[in-house]
Amino acid sequence: MNRFIHILPNNGINKLNGISLAHLSDLHIWQPEYYKNSISLFSLFKNNKWKDLKQLQGYLNVKYNRGPNLYQASCLTTALQQISKNENNPHLIITGDITNISLIDEFSHTKNLINDHFLQKKIDQFIFKDLNKQLLEKEINEMKLSIKNQSLDEPWRFYTAIPGNHDTYTPSSVEHNYFGQYFGDCIGFTHLNHYKNNNELNFEENKEQMEGNYFFRHNSNLFKELQINLSLNELFPNIKLLTNSNFTTNILLLSLKSSIPTKPFVAGGEITEDQLQKASNLLQEMQNIFKEQIKQELNGKKEENIKFFKVIAMHHPPIRRSKKTWREYLDGLDDDSKKRLLEFFDKEGIHLVLHGHTHHHKRIELNNSVNTVIVDNGSSTLVDLQKQNKLARYHLYHIEGCELKDVEQFIWNNNHALFEKNNEL
Numbered sequence: 001m002n003r004f005i006h007i008l009p010n011n012g013i014n015k016l017n018g019i020s021l022a023h024l025s026d027l028h029i030w031q032p033e034y035y036k037n038s039i040s041l042f043s044l045f046k047n048n049k050w051k052d053l054k055q056l057q058g059y060l061n062v063k064y065n066r067g068p069n070l071y072q073a074s075c076l077t078t079a080l081q082q083i084s085k086n087e088n089n090p091h092l093i094i095t096g097d098i099t100n101i102s103l104i105d106e107f108s109h110t111k112n113l114i115n116d117h118f119l120q121k122k123i124d125q126f127i128f129k130d131l132n133k134q135l136l137e138k139e140i141n142e143m144k145l146s147i148k149n150q151s152l153d154e155p156w157r158f159y160t161a162i163p164g165n166h167d168t169y170t171p172s173s174v175e176h177n178y179f180g181q182y183f184g185d186c187i188g189f190t191h192l193n194h195y196k197n198n199n200e201l202n203f204e205e206n207k208e209q210m211e212g213n214y215f216f217r218h219n220s221n222l223f224k225e226l227q228i229n230l231s232l233n234e235l236f237p238n239i240k241l242l243t244n245s246n247f248t249t250n251i252l253l254l255s256l257k258s259s260i261p262t263k264p265f266v267a268g269g270e271i272t273e274d275q276l277q278k279a280s281n282l283l284q285e286m287q288n289i290f291k292e293q294i295k296q297e298l299n300g301k302k303e304e305n306i307k308f309f310k311v312i313a314m315h316h317p318p319i320r321r322s323k324k325t326w327r328e329y330l331d332g333l334d335d336d337s338k339k340r341l342l343e344f345f346d347k348e349g350i351h352l353v354l355h356g357h358t359h360h361h362k363r364i365e366l367n368n369s370v371n372t373v374i375v376d377n378g379s380s381t382l383v384d385l386q387k388q389n390k391l392a393r394y395h396l397y398h399i400e401g402c403e404l405k406d407v408e409q410f411i412w413n414n415n416h417a418l419f420e421k422n423n424e425l
Helices: 041-047 053-062 073-085 104-124 136-153 171-176 178-184 194-195 219-230 271-298 326-332 334-347
Strands: 019-024 091-094 159-161 202-204 215-219 238-243 250-255 307-315 354-357 363-366 373-376 393-400 403-413 420-421
Touching: 019 073, 041 053, 073 104, 073 393, 073 403, 073 420, 091 354, 091 420, 104 159, 159 178, 159 250, 238 271, 250 271, 271 334, 354 393
Parallel strands: 019 091, 091 159, 250 307, 307 354, 354 373
Antiparallel strands: 019 393, 202 215, 238 250, 363 373, 393 403, 403 420
């Protein structure tokens, strides 16, 4: 039996022969009533190590300033449901700040919300009309259960998540890798050579889907064995490839980690030169592997004709956003990191950068070799009715070939309790 068989379509392929991406960020879900462990200032003080006492500051901030009334879980569940129903079948990207103070219960609870309102919905809605109508109901139900079990076991096919500064809030949360424990199964390849050298990376046609989509598959057991033993830093950078059936749209999705534990009242980050060197290697390796494995599928066409649309998911803005130097120091990347990133975007031909952190939507186009587009999603759960620019939102990106064809923004309508398309974008 082919161990690479997987009967779900490549998530992200739409009817227009392009690929769609959905972008959420800065969720900050806080619902302690659902946590296994009771949370209080006393319990945090009692159970924390000295190096983790920043959690006390964060807890007070959540309780009296930025709690569930401001960052609403209903916005997240609604966004997930709307994205799961989108006819273009977008691949979901979450650019950090899943939690508030990096409690393990925060990670667990938000993971359950994503499973229940996105992953399960995606699986439940797969159309079975193309199946033989003569199949017995029992056989169909068994097939549905098989699909569901397999998909829940491989969430990386459906969405990508990276940590924000609130997900690396304390040294202990990084040391214990809470993010990796709950979201390590949705990231891309970190060490391609492990798979390639062991003949565990395969690229094959999804024969169960009529459109004949293609995508990379790997031995899930090996993938899990590698990922579970990696530290948070070793999980990044990582890479995924999304492609359509005729190879006209091929997206390389590269995830970077800019978040590190910081002192109280500091929310900045860094991107090291070492991480970018590894990212450059991953980009080149994935392109080479892709071209090698599709030569026979191109019917004589040169694999050099295959082009890639390159996307980066990260948390902090890669450029200066604040006019105040002290604010940029406290909240942004250091100057060396920003300089490295701008050089990397130009050198590697990065077309689109998706990030969050500031809670303010902003779109910038760089004047470089590929006119890199940088989009800050803003928060997807923040509801400040006094400020239009602080209403929860998410974005959809439609890519064909090496061109960003369309960007759609959906903003929270508090009266209707749903996200509506912003036609003024």
